[in-house]
Amino acid sequence: MTSGRRLFEREVEVRLLHGLVDRAAAGTGGIVLIEAAPGLGKSSLLADVVEYATEAGLGVLRAAGHELEGDYGWGVVRALFDPTLRRMPAEARSEVLDGPARAAATALSVGPEDPRAAQDPSAIVPALYWLTVNLTESRGHLMVVDDAHWADEPSLRLLVYLAARVESLPLAMVVATRPGEGPALLLDHLARRVPEVVTLAPLSAAASVRLVEDELANLQPALRDRCVELGAGVPLYLVEIVRALADGTEWTEGTIGRGLAAARRSLSHLLRPRLAALSPSGRAVADAIAVLESEVTVPVVAGVAGVDVATVLDALDELDRAELVSSASLTFKHPLLRDVVYGLFGTQRRADAHRRCAQLLAAGRAPVERVCGHLLLVVPGTDAEVRRLLTSGAESAMSKGAPRSAIS
Ligand SMILES: Nc1ncnc2c1ncn2[C@@H]1O[C@H](COP(=O)(O)OP(=O)(O)OP(=O)(O)O)[C@@H](O)[C@H]1O
Ligand SMILES: [Mg+2]
Structure with a gap:
C-alpha cells in the first residue's frame, strides 16, 4: 500500500483483484475497471494488487493519467512500456518490437521509428497490442492504469483494444477512474468491454472509527465521533481531518475545524477538474x-x-x-x-x-x-x-x- 495504511472493508475487491492476477499467471487474462469518486481508495487498491503481482513473480506495467497531460499523446503508453523496454538487453528489445509490433516504436521513446506508422497512425494501436503479446509471451504481466480519466485519448484507445483481446493473453489489466471525468465516449467504450466494473462504497462508521483510532489512539470518543461524522466514510476526508489534528496537543472543536479546513482545501483541488x-x-x-x-x-x-x-x-x-x-x-x-x-x-x-x-x-x-x-x-x-x-x-x-x- 502506498501509505502503509491498513485497507478497511475492501476484502471483496482485494480478493477479486488477486484472483484476476492468479488467473493471468495461469494463462487466462482479464480486466477489471475500478470506478469511484475521489478519495474512496482506488490508488490504494492498485498499490495492493501491484504488490501482490510482484510477489507472485509477474511483470508489472503501470502508468497513471495526469491532470495536465491529457492532451499529451501516448503519455500513458510510454509510462506503461518504456521502463520495461529500457531494462531489456538491446537484442531482446529489438525482438519484441519486430514484425507486427514494429509501428509501436512510434508511440514510445525507445526503439526506431517506423516511417510507415507516421503515415498511418491507425497501425500504432494494433502494433502496441503485438508488443504486449510479445512481452507477455515468456511470463504473465499485470497492467495497471490509475486515473484513466486523465489519460490521453490515444492511450485509452489501446486500453479499449486490449480489453477486447485480453482473455487470450496472460495479462491482468486493472484500470481506475473517477466517474463523470475524462473523455466520456472512450471510457464508456472501455466500460462496455469490461465484464467487471467495481465501485467502492464509503466506509462504515465502525471502519471509520478504526481508521481514526489507528492514526490518533488517544482522541476523546466525542471528538473521534465528530471526525467520523465529518469524514462521511470517505477515507481521504477521514485521513485529511485526522492528519490536521495529528500535530495538535489538545483536541477541541476548534482543532477539528482546522482539520476540516485542510480537508476542504485538498478537496477543492480535487474538485476543480470535475466542476470544469x-x-x-x-x-x-x-x-x-x-x-x-x-x-x-x-x-x-x-x-x-x-x-x-x-x-x-x-x-x-x-x-x-x-x-x-x-x-x-x-x-x-x-x-x-x-x-x-x-x-x-x-x-x-x-x-x-x-x-x-x-x-x-x-x-x-x-x-x-x-x-x-x-x-x-x-x-x-x-x-x-x-x-x-x-x-x-x-x-x-x-x-x-x-x-x-x-x-x-
Ligand atoms: N479502505 C481504506 N481503509 C483505510 N484507508 C484507506 C482506504 N482506502 C483509502 N484509504 C486512504 O485514503 C486516502 C485516499 O485513498 P486513495 O488515494 O487510494 O483514493 P483514490 O480513490 O485513489 O483518490 P483519487 O480519486 O483522488 O485518486 C489514502 O491516504 C489512503 O491511504
Ligand atoms: Mg488515486
Whole structure:
C-alpha cells in the first residue's frame, strides 16, 4: 500500500483483484475497471494488487493519467512500456518490437521509428497490442492504469483494444477512474468491454472509527465521533481531518475545524477538474443547490439557476453521475462538496445568488425566516428591497416569539 495504511472493508475487491492476477499467471487474462469518486481508495487498491503481482513473480506495467497531460499523446503508453523496454538487453528489445509490433516504436521513446506508422497512425494501436503479446509471451504481466480519466485519448484507445483481446493473453489489466471525468465516449467504450466494473462504497462508521483510532489512539470518543461524522466514510476526508489534528496537543472543536479546513482545501483541488468538466447548466444547477443549501425544490433551483425545469432534471442526472449531487434528495453527496462549490463563488456572485434565492422563496411563500436567512448574506445596505424584506422578516420572527433571530 502506498501509505502503509491498513485497507478497511475492501476484502471483496482485494480478493477479486488477486484472483484476476492468479488467473493471468495461469494463462487466462482479464480486466477489471475500478470506478469511484475521489478519495474512496482506488490508488490504494492498485498499490495492493501491484504488490501482490510482484510477489507472485509477474511483470508489472503501470502508468497513471495526469491532470495536465491529457492532451499529451501516448503519455500513458510510454509510462506503461518504456521502463520495461529500457531494462531489456538491446537484442531482446529489438525482438519484441519486430514484425507486427514494429509501428509501436512510434508511440514510445525507445526503439526506431517506423516511417510507415507516421503515415498511418491507425497501425500504432494494433502494433502496441503485438508488443504486449510479445512481452507477455515468456511470463504473465499485470497492467495497471490509475486515473484513466486523465489519460490521453490515444492511450485509452489501446486500453479499449486490449480489453477486447485480453482473455487470450496472460495479462491482468486493472484500470481506475473517477466517474463523470475524462473523455466520456472512450471510457464508456472501455466500460462496455469490461465484464467487471467495481465501485467502492464509503466506509462504515465502525471502519471509520478504526481508521481514526489507528492514526490518533488517544482522541476523546466525542471528538473521534465528530471526525467520523465529518469524514462521511470517505477515507481521504477521514485521513485529511485526522492528519490536521495529528500535530495538535489538545483536541477541541476548534482543532477539528482546522482539520476540516485542510480537508476542504485538498478537496477543492480535487474538485476543480470535475466542476470544469460539467456542462454550463450542470454547473449552474450545482451552484444553485450550493446556495439554497436546504429544502431545495426543482422549481426553485430552476429559478436560481436561470434555466427551465427540464434542464434542471437533465443537469441533476449529470451531477449524480459526477458523484456530486444526489438527484433524489437534491443535496450534495457530502457536506464538504457543498462547502467547496460555495467557496468558489466571488463576493458579488454570492450576493446576487442569495438575493435571487430570497426573491424566489418569498414569491413562493416560503417561511419568512428562510427568506431572511438569504437576505442576511446579501451585502447589507445596498438594496431597498433587501431592507424592506428584512424588516418584515424581523417583525414576523418577533411575532412568533423568536427575538434572537429578529436581532441577529
Ligand atoms: N479502505 C481504506 N481503509 C483505510 N484507508 C484507506 C482506504 N482506502 C483509502 N484509504 C486512504 O485514503 C486516502 C485516499 O485513498 P486513495 O488515494 O487510494 O483514493 P483514490 O480513490 O485513489 O483518490 P483519487 O480519486 O483522488 O485518486 C489514502 O491516504 C489512503 O491511504
Ligand atoms: Mg488515486
